[in-house]
Amino acid sequence: MTIDVLLQWLRGPVFWAGLAFLVLGLGRHVAITLWGIVRTWNRAGDKTIPVRQVVRASLGWMFLTQGLKNRLLFGLNTLIFHIAVILVPIFLAGHIALWKQSLGFGWPALPNGLSTALTIIAVIAAVTIVIQRIVFKASRKLSRFQDFAMPLIVAIPFATGFLVMHPAWNPFSHQFMLFLHVMSGDLLLFLIPLTKISHMVLLPGTQIISELAWHFPPESGRRVGEALGKANEPI
Amino acid sequence: MLNRLTILKSFLWASVGVLAAVSMVRFTRGLGAVTNLSDVSPWGLWIGFDVMAGVALAAGGFVMAATVYIFGLEKYRSCVRPAILTALLGYFAVAVGLLYDLGLPWNIWHPMIYWQHHSVLFEVAVCVMLYLTVLSLEFAPVVLEHPLFGRPIFQRFLKFLRKITIPLVIAGIVLSTLHQSSLGSLFLISPARLHPLWYSSIIYIFYFISAIGLGLMMVVLEGLLTSWFFDHKVRKDLLPGMGIAASVVLWFYVILRLGDLTLRGDLGLAFDGSWQSFLFFFELGMAAILPATLLLFRRVRSSITGMAICAGLTILGMIGYRLDMSIVAFARPEGWGYFPSWAEIAVSVGIVSCCILVFIFFVEHLKVYDEPAHVKPGKPSHDAATLHDLMPSEQASPRRYSLVALMAAVAALFFLPVSGAEPVRTPVSTPRMVEGFSVARQAGDFHALEMCEPGDRPLSAESPIPLFAINGNRNETLVLFNHAGHVDREGGDDSCRLCHHLDLPYDLNSACFECHRDMYEPVSLFDHTLHVQKLNGNDGCTECHPDGREVKDSETSTACVECHLNPEATSVIIKRPDPRWQDAPGYMDAMHDLCVTCHKRRAREEPGRFADLLERCDACHDADYGPMLEEMAPVRNTSRLIVQNGDGH
CATH class of the missing domain: 1.20.1630.10 (Formate dehydrogenase/DMSO reductase domain)
Structure with a gap:
């Protein structure tokens, strides 16, 4: 099997299956979360939700004003990383050309120079995010394996994409680098709904969920104990 | 939680997920993409x-x-x-x-x-x-x-x-x-x-x-x-x-x-x-x-x-x-x-x-x-290792079953032809040479061709001429073509370029089947991997993609004719190919495009000479098939062909 056949497979069935998994998997997350919110609200003892506060907090976390206030450098680095990671895959001229081939329509692209710059920024920011996570004790203690791994995995398609676009820098063959690029991109499609990257759709709901958690009736803790058969033990 | 019923339901939901994936392909891409049904076995x-x-x-x-x-x-x-x-x-x-x-x-x-x-x-x-x-x-x-x-x-x-x-x-x-x-x-x-x-x-x-x-x-x-x-x-x-x-x-x-x-x-x-x-x-x-x-x-x-x-x-x-x-x-x-x-x-x-x-x-x-x-209410067991056990079943079940169905659907998509059934390839073979005769028809100057049957030769007065038997897919119908006759009529050696409109590198007057390699489907002429090899790998990219800031596709690349010097005909009958050679149309389409276009033009230029015989299907195809061909011929927009040649209507 030549690498061309493998590439064809990765760009065909694997990509479509991955895209379907991404869309449906994220849709599943949203549906389950919404349903959970409604369910929790129905059971809440106190149904007055401070809507304005929740909306402000949600927006604050979504647009990182909260994070910037807490730790400026970490926050800025994350902000730049997100901008690059969101813009480049969607608005890269080469990607839009591929969409145009299969869908029949495209959309305005970023200038290639800007895309290149953002790609390099994304790779550097991903690495520094991991370094920052390791350096700061509090974030190190709070991190799971995927918190370290995911930024680096996200950086792979960006690094390989840069080498595909700039053959003079590419120490390997063009086909092989394209293979790595497409494969890591496909892999991400499958990983997004299964890892923390699903925060791309779940983030707007987190504030309302933690708000609702405070609205359970006062005696609900004892009921949990009852349900577990540990009614008289301290929780 | 993992009782008989849950296992059964998980399996059923997985089947439903696969069904959803297959349904999508079946209803967007048709029966041919997913089934083994055929005209012979319509009931499966x-x-x-x-x-x-x-x-x-x-x-x-x-x-x-x-x-x-x-x-x-x-x-x-x-x-x-x-x-x-x-x-x-x-x-x-x-x-x-x-x-x-x-x-x-x-x-x-x-x-x-x-x-x-x-x-x-x-x-x-x-x-x-x-x-x-x-x-x-x-x-x-x-x-x-x-x-x-x-x-x-x-x-x-x-x-x-x-x-x-x-x-x-x-x-x-x-x-x-x-x-x-x-x-x-x-x-x-x-x-x-x-x-x-x-x-x-x-x-x-x-x-x-x-x-x-x-x-x-x-x-x-x-x-x-x-x-x-x-x-x-x-x-x-x-x-x-x-x-x-x-x-x-x-x-x-x-x-x-x-x-x-x-x-x-x-x-x-x-x-x-x-x-x-x-x-x-x-x-x-x-x-x-x-x-x-x-x-x-x-x-x-x-x-x-x-x-x-x-x-x-x-x-x-x-x-x-x-x-x-x-x-x-x-x-x-x-x-x-x-x-x-x-x-x-x-x-x-x-x-x-x-x-x-x-x-x-x-x-x-x-x-x-x-x-x-x-349905047993069941006390939630407190076990940190199995977090889901803490969930009441009416909340855990939708999570489990939706995940199972989704995974199954996506796994099925791997093996389904999402973009439809692959076209069946019908490789084209070269024309063969046979001996035959040119027989005058009733009207004007028009001659029909006939192949020598066994035993013909001694009976016939004139000596047989060599003919092309054009039969790309080697089925039972073939077209006889008097190549030498066409060369004579169209002006000797200068006339090659009327039909042979594109040459392969290091070749002259390449034959039709060398580019139109499939009977019905268009075939790409360009081999990117081959060009990468010939141009020394990554160093050669700029030969065809001179501007690194442009998207690297066929439109922004160096045109084929800039390196492959002068392989194109200038006075060709049909439309000249794009300077960036795209897909070559299927053999059948290519032959019809070339022959029919020219026949129509000749018939219009000299109506008295050929009557309307030159334009008909049986001008080239066996007369016995004539009526059938006319019935079965796909609808072709003939006006398009004429406009393409700049003749107008």
């Missing part, structure tokens, strides 16, 4: 299993309704509701299965408006539609008993439905009798294609009797399975009665089939040692002889295992009978065998899974069985 698994066997498996509904409401055997009342639910779901499965199988599924309503009262299929369609309505009304009371429908309007409807139970049951029996048998009658149209061991002029009686036996056994098996999955008590007192009834019906079926064979004088075929004779006995033995014999023993009839085995045998055997009729024993031309694709099997399994899930839902939420389906 979906008809054989979903429709033929599906209708028969649903026969329990009318059998049990008749038993209780008409014959008054009140003892079996508890079996009526599940039997009617099975029938209802079974018929829905038939309708849905039919939607998958119809080439134009949106026309499924046609039999309602366009009545073809000579057609057996019309009768089946109408009966199935009406019976589906009857079954819905028969089952509606079970739904309306739910507290959700406590409103007076629903309750009044419920009271009305209860009043018309007997007429509904009678209508159900009549409709079932009609179409259970007519499904068999469908095969009366094909006595030549169905093997004589299965073909009979009374197929419809076999179908009806076998459906009764199958329906009874289906009620038995689903009762046993439900009690196993839901921890119900088995109604052991009902088993012997149903067993003996099934035995009688199955014996009757065996005697009818063997008796019919004997009377027709075809019984010998069952013992001639052919694979059909083995299949016949295997199927008849499994469906009827073996279970009917076993059921004669009291010990088998009153044991749960015994009844389950007999019911399983009958059900599998009768499904086999339907499949044999519509697929296995149905003759096809040599080399045109049929075996369902995995996607076809997935659709059949998926539809059945959907039905079982709905059945389970109704059993859990409605009073289908007398005994309530007790």
Whole structure:
């Protein structure tokens, strides 16, 4: 099997299956979360939700004003990383050309120079995010394996994409680098709904969920104990 | 949490996920993309299993309704509701299965408006539609008993439905009798294609009797399975009665089939040692002889295992009978065998899974069985390792099942042709040389070509000339082409460039088939990997992609003609190719484009010389095929061809 056949497979069935998994998997997350919110609200003892506060907090976390206030450098680095990671895959001229081939329509692209710059920024920011996570004790203690791994995995398609676009820098063959690029991109499609990257759709709901958690009736803790058969033990 | 029912439901949801993926491809890309069906085998698994066997498996509904409401055997009342639910779901499965199988599924309503009262299929369609309505009304009371429908309007409807139970049951029996048998009658149209061991002029009686036996056994098996999955008590007192009834019906079926064979004088075929004779006995033995014999023993009839085995045998055997009729024993031309694709099997399994899930839902939420389906509330266990155990089942189940279905759907997508079936490649072979004659036709200057037949040569006065036999796909029709004659007429060596419009590197006047390599499909001329190799890998990119800031596609790359010097014709008849050589059209299109365009032009320039002969199909194709070619020729926009050459209209 030549690498061309493998590439064809990765760009065909694997990509479509991955895209379907991404869309449906994220849709599943949203549906389950919404349903959970409604369910929790129905059971809440106190149904007055401070809507304005929740909306402000949600927006604050979504647009990182909260994070910037807490730790400026970490926050800025994350902000730049997100901008690059969101813009480049969607608005890269080469990607839009591929969409145009299969869908029949495209959309305005970023200038290639800007895309290149953002790609390099994304790779550097991903690495520094991991370094920052390791350096700061509090974030190190709070991190799971995927918190370290995911930024680096996200950086792979960006690094390989840069080498595909700039053959003079590419120490390997063009086909092989394209293979790595497409494969890591496909892999991400499958990983997004299964890892923390699903925060791309779940983030707007987190504030309302933690708000609702405070609205359970006062005696609900004892009921949990009852349900577990540990009614008289301290929780 | 991980009990029998959860495992069963997980499997069913996975099948539904696969069904969803296959459905998407089937309804966007057509039957050819997912099935092994063909013009020779238009009826496959979906008809054989979903429709033929599906209708028969649903026969329990009318059998049990008749038993209780008409014959008054009140003892079996508890079996009526599940039997009617099975029938209802079974018929829905038939309708849905039919939607998958119809080439134009949106026309499924046609039999309602366009009545073809000579057609057996019309009768089946109408009966199935009406019976589906009857079954819905028969089952509606079970739904309306739910507290959700406590409103007076629903309750009044419920009271009305209860009043018309007997007429509904009678209508159900009549409709079932009609179409259970007519499904068999469908095969009366094909006595030549169905093997004589299965073909009979009374197929419809076999179908009806076998459906009764199958329906009874289906009620038995689903009762046993439900009690196993839901921890119900088995109604052991009902088993012997149903067993003996099934035995009688199955014996009757065996005697009818063997008796019919004997009377027709075809019984010998069952013992001639052919694979059909083995299949016949295997199927008849499994469906009827073996279970009917076993059921004669009291010990088998009153044991749960015994009844389950007999019911399983009958059900599998009768499904086999339907499949044999519509697929296995149905003759096809040599080399045109049929075996369902995995996607076809997935659709059949998926539809059945959907039905079982709905059945389970109704059993859990409605009073289908007398005994309530007790879903154990179950205390959540506190175990940090299994976080999901803390979740109540009504919250954990949707998570589990949606994930299972999603994973299964995506896994199926890997193996499905999402962008449609791959075009079949038909490689083109080079023209061969033959000897022949140029024969003057009645009008003007037009000459037809004829190949030398054996023995021609001594009789003919003139010496034969060499001709091209153009036959790209090597089928039985070929076109004779007088290459030398065309060279002479069009101006000798200078005329090559009129037709040979593009040369391969290091070649001159490349032949048509060297670029137009597929008979029908366009073929790409450009090999990127080859160019990368020839241009020293990554260093050579800028040769074709000079501006690194541009998207690297064919439009922004260096044109082919800038490196491959002067391979193009200047005075070509057809449109000049793009300087960036794109796909070469299929061989047939290319030849028609070239020859027909020029012939039309010549005929227009000198109308008196060729009359209209030059423009016709049989100018090149054998005259015997002429009328056929004209009928079968795809509609071609001829004005487009002329405009392309700048001649205008």
